Amino acid sequence: xxxxxxxxxxxxxxxxxxxAAELERAMAAGSLRVGDRLPSVRQxxxxxxxxxxxxxxxxxWLENRALVEARxxxxxxxxxxxxxxxxxxxDTRMGSAGFVEPSDLRREFLYSADDPLALxxxxxxxxxxxxxxxxxxxxxxxxxxxxxxxEYASRPNAVGSSALRQEVARRSMQAGLSLRPEEILLTxxxxxALFLALRTVAQAGATIALESPTYYMxxxxxxxxxMKSLEIPTHPRxxxxxxxxxxxxxxxGVVSACVVIPNFHNPLGSLMPxxxxxxxxxxxxxxxxxxxxxxxxxDAYFGDERPVxxxxxxxxxxxxxxxxxxxxxxxxxxxGWMVPGRHLKTATSLGMQAAIxxxxxxxEVMAEFLCDGGxxxxxxxxxxxxKSQAQQLSDAVTRYFPPGCKLSRPQGGLMxxxxxxxxxxxxxxxxxxxxxxxxxxxxxxxxxxxxxxxFIRLHHGQPWTAKLxxxxxxxxxxxxxxxxx
Amino acid sequence: xxxxxxxxxxxxxxxxxxxAAELERAMAAGSLRVGDRLPSVRQxxxxxxxxxxxxxxxxxWLENRALVEARxxxxxxxxxxxxxxxxxxxDTRMGSAGFVEPSDLRREFLYSADDPLALxxxxxxxxxxxxxxxxxxxxxxxxxxxxxxxEYASRPNAVGSSALRQEVARRSMQAGLSLRPEEILLTxxxxxALFLALRTVAQAGATIALESPTYYMxxxxxxxxxMKSLEIPTHPRxxxxxxxxxxxxxxxGVVSACVVIPNFHNPLGSLMPxxxxxxxxxxxxxxxxxxxxxxxxxDAYFGDERPVxxxxxxxxxxxxxxxxxxxxxxxxxxxGWMVPGRHLKTATSLGMQAAIxxxxxxxEVMAEFLCDGGxxxxxxxxxxxxKSQAQQLSDAVTRYFPPGCKLSRPQGGLMxxxxxxxxxxxxxxxxxxxxxxxxxxxxxxxxxxxxxxxFIRLHHGQPWTAKLxxxxxxxxxxxxxxxxx
Numbered sequence: 014x015x016x017x018x019x020x021x022x023x024x025x026x027x028x029x030x031x032x033a034a035e036l037e038r039a040m041a042a043g044s045l046r047v048g049d050r051l052p053s054v055r056q057x058x059x060x061x062x063x064x065x066x067x068x069x070x071x072x073x074w075l076e077n078r079a080l081v082e083a084r085x086x087x088x089x090x091x092x093x094x095x096x097x098x099x100x101x102x103x104d105t106r107m108g109s110a111g112f113v114e115p116s117d118l119r120r121e122f123l124y125s126a127d128d129p130l131a132l133x134x135x136x137x138x139x140x141x142x143x144x145x146x147x148x149x150x151x152x153x154x155x156x157x158x159x160x161x162x163x164e165y166a167s168r169p170n171a172v173g174s175s176a177l178r179q180e181v182a183r184r185s186m187q188a189g190l191s192l193r194p195e196e197i198l199l200t201x202x203x204x205x206a207l208f209l210a211l212r213t214v215a216q217a218g219a220t221i222a223l224e225s226p227t228y229y230m231x232x233x234x235x236x237x238x239x240m241k242s243l244e245i246p247t248h249p250r251x252x253x254x255x256x257x258x259x260x261x262x263x264x265x266g267v268v269s270a271c272v273v274i275p276n277f278h279n280p281l282g283s284l285m286p287x288x289x290x291x292x293x294x295x296x297x298x299x300x301x302x303x304x305x306x307x308x309x310x311x312d313a314y315f316g317d318e319r320p321v322x323x324x325x326x327x328x329x330x331x332x333x334x335x336x337x338x339x340x341x342x343x344x345x346x347x348x349g350w351m352v353p354g355r356h357l358k359t360a361t362s363l364g365m366q367a368a369i370x371x372x373x374x375x376x377e378v379m380a381e382f383l384c385d386g387g388x389x390x391x392x393x394x395x396x397x398x399x400k401s402q403a404q405q406l407s408d409a410v411t412r413y414f415p416p417g418c419k420l421s422r423p424q425g426g427l428m429x430x431x432x433x434x435x436x437x438x439x440x441x442x443x444x445x446x447x448x449x450x451x452x453x454x455x456x457x458x459x460x461x462x463x464x465x466x467x468f469i470r471l472h473h474g475q476p477w478t479a480k481l482x483x484x485x486x487x488x489x490x491x492x493x494x495x496x497x498x
Numbered sequence: 499x500x501x502x503x504x505x506x507x508x509x510x511x512x513x514x515x516x517x518a519a520e521l522e523r524a525m526a527a528g529s530l531r532v533g534d535r536l537p538s539v540r541q542x543x544x545x546x547x548x549x550x551x552x553x554x555x556x557x558x559w560l561e562n563r564a565l566v567e568a569r570x571x572x573x574x575x576x577x578x579x580x581x582x583x584x585x586x587x588x589d590t591r592m593g594s595a596g597f598v599e600p601s602d603l604r605r606e607f608l609y610s611a612d613d614p615l616a617l618x619x620x621x622x623x624x625x626x627x628x629x630x631x632x633x634x635x636x637x638x639x640x641x642x643x644x645x646x647x648x649e650y651a652s653r654p655n656a657v658g659s660s661a662l663r664q665e666v667a668r669r670s671m672q673a674g675l676s677l678r679p680e681e682i683l684l685t686x687x688x689x690x691a692l693f694l695a696l697r698t699v700a701q702a703g704a705t706i707a708l709e710s711p712t713y714y715m716x717x718x719x720x721x722x723x724x725m726k727s728l729e730i731p732t733h734p735r736x737x738x739x740x741x742x743x744x745x746x747x748x749x750x751g752v753v754s755a756c757v758v759i760p761n762f763h764n765p766l767g768s769l770m771p772x773x774x775x776x777x778x779x780x781x782x783x784x785x786x787x788x789x790x791x792x793x794x795x796x797d798a799y800f801g802d803e804r805p806v807x808x809x810x811x812x813x814x815x816x817x818x819x820x821x822x823x824x825x826x827x828x829x830x831x832x833x834g835w836m837v838p839g840r841h842l843k844t845a846t847s848l849g850m851q852a853a854i855x856x857x858x859x860x861x862e863v864m865a866e867f868l869c870d871g872g873x874x875x876x877x878x879x880x881x882x883x884x885k886s887q888a889q890q891l892s893d894a895v896t897r898y899f900p901p902g903c904k905l906s907r908p909q910g911g912l913m914x915x916x917x918x919x920x921x922x923x924x925x926x927x928x929x930x931x932x933x934x935x936x937x938x939x940x941x942x943x944x945x946x947x948x949x950x951x952x953f954i955r956l957h958h959g960q961p962w963t964a965k966l967x968x969x970x971x972x973x974x975x976x977x978x979x980x981x982x983x
Contacts, residue, residue: 124846127657136654143652152648156641163637167628169621169829172612201686205853216724217702234851239701344654347857361609366719367852368690372832375857 029070032061036075040091047408051081051089093408098420101432101468103248107257108462110220110243110267113236118440119229119458128450132484133472135452137229139279139427140344141474145398147382147391151343154378165374171365173199174376180383181336181350188311189325190334190352198351198360199376200369203309203337206351208234209369210333211270213353213360214303215240219269222261222302224253226430226459226468228279231272243268244460249421249430252278252285255292262300270303276320277310280430280459280470282423284320294326303356308336309349312392314425315400330354338379340427341395342388346375399427399473406473409482413489415496427474433467437495442469445491451484514555517546521560525576532893536566536574578893583905586917586953588733592742593947595705595728595752598721603925604714604943613935617969618957620937622714624764624912625829626959630883632867632876636828639863650859656850658684659861665868666821666835673796674810675819675837683836683845684861685854688794688822691836693719694854695818696755698838698845699788700725704754707746707787709738711915711944711953713764716757728753729945734906734915737763737770740777747785755788761805762795765915765944765955767908769805779811788841789817794825794834797877799910800885815839823864825912826880827873831860883961884912890962891970898974900981912959918952922980927954930976936969 039045052060057068072089075081082092128135140146158165178194185192200206207230215221217239223231225244235242245261246254253273262268273293275285285293297304306323314320324332333356337349348371353360364370382388403423410420410431419432433439443455456468475481524530537545542553557574560566567577613620625631643650663679670677685691692715700706702724708716710729720727728746731739738758747753758778760770770778782789791808799805809817818841822834833856838845849855867873888908895905895916904917918924928940941953960966 120847123850136656138654138656140652140654143649146652148648148651151651152644155644155651159637159640159644163633164628164830166633166636166640166828166830167625167631169623169625169824170832171621171623201853201855204851208852212722230851233847237697237848237851339654343651345649345651345858347655347853347855349853362605362718363722365608366689366715366722367693368686368832368834369853370686370832372857372860373830375859 028063029067029074032057032063032067032071033074035061036071037080040080045091047091047093049091050087051091053088093404098411098418100422101249101419101430103246103254104225104464105246105254105257106464107246107261108244110241111461112241113232113461116458116461118455119233122443122455122458123229123233128447128452130450131447131452132450132481133452133475135447137454138339138344139472139474140340141395141399141427142476144476145395145474147342147387150387150391151378151382154381155374158374158378158381162374162377165372165377168373170370170373173370174373174380176380176384177348177376178350180380184383184388185352187319188308189321192352196352196354196357198353198357198364199371200349200351200364201371202339202347202349203307203335204230204234204349205347205369206335206337206349207231207272207305207307209360209364209367210305210335210351210353211235211238211240211272212363212367213333213356214305215269220267222258222268222271224273224278224281225462226280226456226465227272228274229454229458232461242461244462245271247278247281248283249281250283251289252281252283253293255289255296258293259296262296262302265301268300268302270305271297272305272307273323274307274310275323276308277313277423277426279310279426280428280454282421282426282428282430284424287321290321290323291326294323294332298329298331304332306332306334308334309340310426311336312341313396313399313427315396315403316424320425324352324354327354333360341392342382343375343379346379347371348375348379398476402473402475402477403429405477406471406485409485410471410489413486415489415493418492427472429471429473431469431471433469433492434496435467436497437467437492439466439469442491442495446488449484449487451488453488513548514552514559517542517548517552517556518559520546521556522565525565530576532576532578534576535572536576538573578889583896583903585907586734586904586915588731588739589710589949590731590739590742591949592731592746593729595726596946597726598717598946601943601946603928603940604718607928607940607943608714608718613932613937615935616932616937617935617966618937618960620932622939623824623829624957624959625825626880626884626912627961629961630880630959632827632872635872635876636863636867639866640859643859643863643866647859647862650857650862653858655855655858658855659858659865661865661869662833662861663835665865669868669873670837672804673793674806677837681837681839681842683838683842683849684856685834685836685849686856687824687832687834688792688820689715689719689834690832690854691820691822691834692716692757692790692792694845694849694852695790695820695836695838696720696723696725696757697848697852698818698841699790700754705752707743707753707756709758709763709766710947711765711941711950712757713759713792714939714943717946727946729947730756732763732766733768734766735768736774737766737768738778740774740781743778744781747781747787750786753785753787755790756782757790757792758808759792759795760808761793762798762908762911764795764911765913765939767906767911767913767915769909772806775806775808776811779808779817783814783816791817791819793819793821795911796821797826798881798884798912800881800888801909805910809837809839812839818845826877827867828860828864831864832856833860833864884958887958887960887962888914891956891958894967894970895956895974898971900974900978903977912957914956914958916954916956918954918977919981920952921982922952922977924951924954927976927980931973934969934972936973938973
């Protein structure tokens with residue numbers, strides 16, 4: 014029996030909604046899957062014995078609810094995301110500055126996570142999959158550099174490649190900067206830059222403001238340097254709360270520095286609006302603390318425009334910009350840099366003492382890659398992949414995770430931040446998933462408070478596969494198992 | 499007129515000494531040069547009309563004064579060193595622990611010295627000349643690794659090459675150690691290891707005992723970490739004075755750590771006798787401070803045997819060994835390591851935060867080089883070259899520097915330590931020499947006291963050439979110009 018002839022349904026719904034409900038059931042049952050083409054309006058009329066306007070209304074109804082999408086001149090298709098999970102919200106609770114306590118979880122996650130079989134990967138430093146990185150091109154450039162410059166092996170390298178500093182200066186125009194190569198200090202990856210930046214502007218005992226949640230390694234660095242961390246509420250879409258930071262820094266000298274990831278925050282994926290960036294720089298100048306910004310995800314934007322860095326608004330030359338190509342080109346090269354502004358002299362001395370330079374060979378290869386246009390071509394492809402993977406992972410989470418989850422809307426970068434129902438212990442989930450080779454970062458690692466214990470971070474650096482989908486589905490089941498019955 | 503017939507000479511000297519004086523004049527005039535074969539005993543008899551026993555006595559007299567050397571079955575040759583400069587002596591003055599003051603000279607020397615024309619090189623990190631390093635072999639291994647493993651570019655590398663740790667463990671047997679690969683932490687060169695070792699065992703404000711004079715970068719590192727340095731008198735041939743260290747560490751807890759370079763100290767070239775090493779480790783254990791030893795020159799011994807490391811006597815597993823291949827294979831690779839003993843867990847965490855790893859590619863290439871026997875072959879050649887270059891540089895200093903200089907007797911390593919007459923200002927000499935492309939390290943850089951202001955360090959990493967000889971001669975003239983007239 015055709016369901017449309019069911020008197021109950023017909024009585025309850027307008028005809029177009031009844032037609033739509035029929036299609037919706039087929040999608041839920043899996044007989045229509047994401048991306049499938051739906052019957053044309055004419056076919057729908059014929060199948061259900063309805064008018065063209067009723068069939069059109071049915072599709073509009075489904076389209077409004079984001080269940081189908083219209084593609085010009087192609088018809089209607091099952092849309093990627095059947096329902097839309099809400100976003101996590103700004104958690105305005107603010108703690109006080111404190112020394113980071115040792116966290117066994119963070120330690121375990123950072124220092125022993127290594128499972129080549131894990132999918133998504135378990136490795137604590139998220140990076141795009143190998144297949145998305147320009148390995149072949151780099152291999153070619155490396156072979157040439159090795160052939161032409163065997164002396165790179167023998168030459169002690171204190172200040173690093175001037176060609177690379179030239180290229181970094183040239184490219185930084187896209188992030189709103191105008192730099193001279195001499196203003197750039199090459200470092201051992203983005204972590205090396207961040208470590209050096211903190212040492213440059215703060216001493217043991219100093220208080221460092223940072224986003225909450227934040228990159229776990231930053232918490233570890235601050236702890237290792239004997240500094241205190243002060244977590245500032247951070248909006249999942251717009252970044253650090255300026256009101257909260259304003260409040261926390263009212264007493265001058267209390268906060269020595271503030272570390273932020275304005276462009277595609279780890280783990281939130283948030284992007285600070287331009288106006289907020291301007292205000293943040295002004296606030297720092299007014300209150301006398303140094304801003305340290307990490308821009309390693311800045312080139313991985315999903316939108317139309319490369320976002321600018323805080324330093325582009327930095328009239329006092331006090332902001333320290335840290336960046337690297339570890340997230341977009343070559344995680345294994347360890348090529349990073351910092352723009353220390355007026356802190357250049359101090360940073361140079363402290364950097365040499367800590368042996369922050371990476372080998373000249375990789376620096377020169379990277380300079381060539383950035384110079385000959387390969388980077389832009391690569392980035393276009395990488396960004397498209399990351400954007401689509403983010404969408405696929407979001408869809409899968411939406412599809413397979415139990416009700417009550419919330420999901421970030423990253424506008425770039427490599428990760429999703431997921432709020433699970435409050436009864437879920439992400440620490441336990443991490444252990445369970447790990448045993449089944451499913452990699453996730455437990456929320457508790459991203460803060461010294463306990464507030465993210467029911468959050469997880471997932472990478473979307475891997476191309477979508479049936480195996481990955483199965484793992485996300487399985488992860489949804491593991492989450493479900495933790496719900497009260 | 500034959501000088502031997504000069505009645506004045508004949509009256510003043512026994513006949514054999516007169517014959518010897520004649521030969522000595524020829525050497526001084528340059529008509530007999532270092533390495534030239536001298537007339538046979540029979541020829542000497544004929545030339546001077548003396549008996550075989552007189553001619554033999556003349557050669558013995560010259561040999562006793564180290565002016566000629568007898569080579570079995572080959573006869574007599576002009577010896578390398580016509581006179582022997584005395585060694586610098588142990589300076590027993592001891593200061594008190596203090597925060598290192600900023601030294602403009604040290605800063606200038608460390609952070610701006612870069613002159614590709616300088617000979618000896620001006621670069622602050624002494625390294626063997628390119629021609630002495632295995633560039634061709636490394637290029638070959640690098641090309642292969644790059645061809646077979648393009649994924650090294652893409653793979654984040656947190657713990658580094660296990661193959662390299664395996665090789666380092668294997669080779670460390672020669673230095674008296676028995677290690678498992680897991681006990682080794684790979685670092686960004688020897689400086690990276692030293693920096694990490696200090697952070698691992700001491701906090702800001704702690705006092706670090708060290709040799710006086712010592713490696714200037716160590717003074718900078720200690721300053722950068724906000725620690726105090728305590729200079730311990732150090733013997734130019736036998737290393738740190740155990741008596742002085744014993745005295746300085748009598749109050750428990752006053753000294754947190756002691757950093758030493760027991761094998762071919764920088765700048766002294768001293769080698770601690772085995773017995774002293776044993777006593778030093780015992781003293782540290784008894785007094786409760788941690789020993790940090792740098793062994794980057796240990797493979798560059800001139801004698802028959804690779805000296806052992808302090809850690810080989812370390813029953814408590816408290817000594818931290820730092821080493822690297824930057825001085826003997828590939829300064830540009832930045833491949834170093836540390837053996838932190840019981841401090842492994844702390845060092846691992848702190849190291850990750852500071853991004854201490856070097857890229858996997860160079861680590862794997864180095865593992866191959868160490869594994870396939872290339873290293874031993876290379877080291878034999880390198881050691882022979884360094885030994886002969888040290889001798890040639892010593893000879894030239896002896897020949898061209900004014901009276902009153904003293905010269906170290908390095909038993910390995912890459913440098914000579916020269917005490918100039920006390921009126922010479924090595925800071926001025928450094929400036930003058932630099933303008934003429936002659937590289938030296940001014941003594942004032944090696945201490946926070948003023949006591950080495952009339953000392954200089956010279957590299958002997960370069961093969962001997964006429965140009966180098968001319969530069970050393972010129973340097974002697976510059977020294978002479980500073981003497982009171």
